[in-house]
Amino acid sequence: MNIQTMTQIKVAKYLDTREARNFASRIKSELAAEEPCVIVDLSEVEKIDAAALDLFLRCILRVAKQDGVVRLAGLSPQAATVLELTRMDRIFAMFPEGAEALPYYEAPSVDMPARELVQHHSAA
Amino acid sequence: MYIGAIVTVAGGGRMGEQALPMSARTAEPTPARNSQLLFDTPVAFCEVLGEPLLNRVVKRLRASGVDQVSVISEGAKDKVTAIDQLVLGGNFWSAWDSVVSQYLHHGVEMLLLVRLGPYVEINVNEFVQFHRASASPITQAYGSGRPLDIVLVDADSLRGGDTSYRNQFSTLLPHRAHFRSQGYVNSLSKPEDFRKLVSDGLSGACAIQPVGQEVRPGVWLGSNAAVDERAHLEGPVYVGANARVGASCVISGLSSIEEGCEVDCGSSIDDCSVFPGTYVGMGLHVGHALVSGAKLFSLVRNIEVAFGDRRLIASTLASRCQVTSTTTRFLRPMRSLSTTRLSSRMSKVASLVSNRWLG
Numbered sequence: 156m157n158i159q160t161m162t163q164i165k166v167a168k169y170l171d172t173r174e175a176r177n178f179a180s181r182i183k184s185e186l187a188a189e190e191p192c193v194i195v196d197l198s199e200v201e202k203i204d205a206a207a208l209d210l211f212l213r214c215i216l217r218v219a220k221q222d223g224v225v226r227l228a229g230l231s232p233q234a235a236t237v238l239e240l241t242r243m244d245r246i247f248a249m250f251p252e253g254a255e256a257l258p259y260y261e262a263p264s265v266d267m268p269a270r271e272l273v274q275h276h277s278a279a
Numbered sequence: 280m281y282i283g284a285i286v287t288v289a290g291g292g293r294m295g296e297q298a299l300p301m302s303a304r305t306a307e308p309t310p311a312r313n314s315q316l317l318f319d320t321p322v323a324f325c326e327v328l329g330e331p332l333l334n335r336v337v338k339r340l341r342a343s344g345v346d347q348v349s350v351i352s353e354g355a356k357d358k359v360t361a362i363d364q365l366v367l368g369g370n371f372w373s374a375w376d377s378v379v380s381q382y383l384h385h386g387v388e389m390l391l392l393v394r395l396g397p398y399v400e401i402n403v404n405e406f407v408q409f410h411r412a413s414a415s416p417i418t419q420a421y422g423s424g425r426p427l428d429i430v431l432v433d434a435d436s437l438r439g440g441d442t443s444y445r446n447q448f449s450t451l452l453p454h455r456a457h458f459r460s461q462g463y464v465n466s467l468s469k470p471e472d473f474r475k476l477v478s479d480g481l482s483g484a485c486a487i488q489p490v491g492q493e494v495r496p497g498v499w500l501g502s503n504a505a506v507d508e509r510a511h512l513e514g515p516v517y518v519g520a521n522a523r524v525g526a527s528c529v530i531s532g533l534s535s536i537e538e539g540c541e542v543d544c545g546s547s548i549d550d551c552s553v554f555p556g557t558y559v560g561m562g563l564h565v566g567h568a569l570v571s572g573a574k575l576f577s578l579v580r581n582i583e584v585a586f587g588d589r590r591l592i593a594s595t596l597a598s599r600c601q602v603t604s605t606t607t608r609f610l611r612p613m614r615s616l617s618t619t620r621l622s623s624r625m626s627k628v629a630s631l632v633s634n635r636w637l638g
Contacts, residue, residue, distance in 0.1 A: 171587075204588035205560070232580040240575070240591065242564050 163228075165196040170203040170234075175210035182214045191223035198229030203237045212243070280407065283387035284345045285378055286336060287371075287428075288352040289396040290321030315396060315467050318554065318571040321352070322467050323395040326537045326555050328480045329490025329501050329519050336395055339486070343403035345391060349378045372445050379437065379444040387434050394428030398476060400462035400486050401429055415456035417448075422464040430455070470569055470576050477552045478533040481515040489517045489535075501538060519555070532566075541595050550578075558595045565592075 164181055167174045178195075185191040215225040227247045230238070238244045315322035323333040337348050351374050382390060389407065393399075401420055406429075410418040416436035420429040432451065440447040463485040465476045480487035481497070491501035497514025506512065506524040513531035518524055522536050525544035532550035536542060540553050545562040553559065554571035569576040572594040573586045586592045 202585070202587055204586075205590045206588070232577070232582045233584050236575065236577050236580060236582070236584045237591075240563050240565060242562070 161192040161194060163194045163196055165198075166200055168199050168201050170197075170200050170207045170211070172204070172206045172210065175207040175214075179210060179214045182218060185223070186217065186221055188223075189221070191218055191221055193218055193223065193225045194228050195225060196229045197227055197234040198231055200231050200234040203234065205241075208237075208241055208243065212246075215247075280344075281386060281388045282345045282391055282407070283347040283382040283385070283389075283434075284340050284349070284391040284393060285375065285382075286333065286340075286348060286350045287375075287392070287394045287396070288321050288323040288333060288350060289315045289394060290323075290353045317470060317473055317569070318574055318576070322473060325473065326519070327477055327487055328499070328517050328535055329538065332398060332476075333395060335487060336393065336398075339400070340391070340393070340403065345403065347382065347385070347387070349382075351375055351378065372443075376444045383434055383438055390432040390434055390437070392428075392430040392432065396428050397467055398463075398465045398485075399427050399429060399460065400464075401427070401460045402462060406431060406458055406460070409458045410456065413456040415454055417451045417454065418456040418458050419452075420458045420460045422460040422462065427460065427464065429460075431458075471578050474550075474552055474569060474578060477517075477535050478550075481517060481533045481535070491517070491520065507544075525561075539595055556595045558589070558593045560590045560592065563591065 162185055164178065166178060182193065185193055218225050225247070227238075235244070238247075317325055323336075324331050326332075327335065333350065337350070340348055351371065353371055379390065389410070391403070399420070399422060401422075406418070406420060410431045416433040418431045420427045420431075432448065436451055437444050437447050463479070465472055465479070465485070467473060467476065476485070476487070479485040480489065481499075489499035489501075491499045491504070494500050495514065497516070498512050499515075499517045500506065501518065501520030501522065503521045504518045504524075505522070506518060507526040507528070509526040510524045510528040510530070512518070512524075513529070515533055516530045517535040517537075518530070519536060519538040519540065521538055522540045522542075524530060524536065524542045525546070527545045528542050529547040529549075530536065530542070531548070534548045534551045534553070536548065536553045537555040537557075539556045540558070542548060542553070542559045543561040543563075546559050547564050547566075548559065549564075549566040551565050551567070552569045553565075554569070557570050557572060559565060559570065565575070567578045569578070570592060573589075573592055574583055575586070575592055576583045
């Protein structure tokens with residue numbers, strides 16, 4: 156996978172439906188690339204609502220269908236708590252900081268491969 | 280022996296924050312203490328296994344032979360039962376002086392002063408016997424090598440002075456005798472202390488008993504608690520009165536679900552205290568936390584997270600309001616549309632939304 160295609164997207168303080176839509180439109184441009192790689196920076200997130208999580212998840216599935224990867228980085232304690240609460244922490248590999256995500260990305264994949272993720276979600 | 284007790288409810292700051300040191304209140308050189316607010320409520324008013332902590336303390340005092348119990352709150356108001364007098368707000372020390380004056384007027388022989396605060400299980404009879412055997416007019420209880428906020432004073436030593444009772448009390452303090460208590464002590468200075476108190480109550484490490492019936496070993500249910508037959512309760516756990524646990528839920532790790540809570544289908548609760556009237560949404564995993572209304576305190580990360588989405592965590596009242604308003608919103612168009620047409624429109628809307636944002 157080509158590291159140069161990697162994009163980092165920073166999510167705002169309150170991840171509500173509106174912010175999730177912004178995120179979706181930014182993801183759209185990434186979908187043009189083959190095997191897109193998106194690192195989502197959640198370091199500033201303080202609140203997440205369920206509708207946003209749903210939309211967020213669907214965006215990520217869309218990237219996965221393109222054989223891309225989405226990884227979460229720079230998780231704020233609030234975001235980590237909400238992801239654990241909603242069990243989404245089981246789906247994604249999460250890294251503490253955006254920059255620290257790089258070596259993980261270069262290393263062999265530790266999270267669920269894209270195709271498996273899609274199959275897993277479709278089966279569920 | 281005619282004993283009157285004054286229970287002071289601490290509530291000057293959040294758990295973990297430093298409150299005024301004792302020295303500022305009583306001229307007594309003791310270290311600064313933590314004050315006890317949990318989710319903006321004094322911990323004394325928080326329910327522990329079906330009953331507020333304050334009620335439990337008052338009942339214990341009465342069972343130990345204390346004749347009168349008055350409660351003075353340092354700040355917040357709340358419903359308290361089983362006491363003779365509740366003084367709320369205002370000037371703490373003038374309220375304290377007033378209660379002491381009433382006790383002395385009614386012929387009380389000993390004053391028992393308790394601050395809640397820390398939760399302490401003390402043998403009052405032993406404490407009184409020790410105090411009577413000592414030559415001191417005042418005795419303070421000690422536990423785990425530190426002073427506890429429990430003091431016994433001879434009423435006679437406060438009678439006939441020229442200054443306020445507070446000043447007389449401060450004058451007596453340096454002459455106090457020390458009583459070593461062997462009972463259970465929980466400082467309740469941090470949220471994890473509260474969680475430990477609940478766990479200790481369920482595991483029998485302290486005298487706190489769950490309010491309800493033990494339906495099988497370690498599984499306690501309050502009155503009218505409704506647990507779906509497909510839910511799994513791994514004891515010891517507690518489900519309070521009028522609480523509801525949905526299908527496929529798993530409750531484990533010495534968790535308590537207090538009165539009027541609702542845990543929706545498929546959620547798991549592990550090592551948690553869920554405060555009264557809390558709704559936990561579907562399919563969630565709540566672990567190592569305190570949950571109250573729309574707030575969750577993570578004991579792992581030591582942070583409080585507030586939820587604006589009623590489908591995740593909310594008060595049961597809020598989640599019911601949402602269900603009602605949603606039903607009303609959908610019922611109006613349903614008067615003119617058949618169910619099939621409505622669901623067809625909803626599918627189209629869903630399809631448009633997904634196409635617009637995802638495709």
